[in-house]
Amino acid sequence: MIEQFSMDYIQDYFEGFDEEITKYQWPDPFESVDDARELLQEFFYEADIRNIGSMKLLRKFEDEYEIIEQELEKVTTDSGKELELQGYIMKVRE
Secondary structure, three states: OOOOOOHHHHHHHHHHOOOOOOOOOOOOOOOOHHHHHHHHOEEEEEEEOOOHHHHHHHHOOOOOEEEEEOOOEEEEOOOOOEEEEEEEEEEEOO
């Protein structure tokens, strides 16, 4: 079963992000539980503003996270796709 992120499981996150799991992803394994807690207090989320589903998903987290909108970035990919990317810093509410 998939559960929403919660600091209640910080020990599991710390133990689960081992060398095997993080071989091809970020973050690297945590040095300590405190390092895991510090990193997981804040996230960066980015999506094209025209993607309604992504924007709805973001808003589902408003009760648990302070959502800080970043500057809009217009990007053209190598394949010619024009994106309007909006970044958000998401900080766990205390």
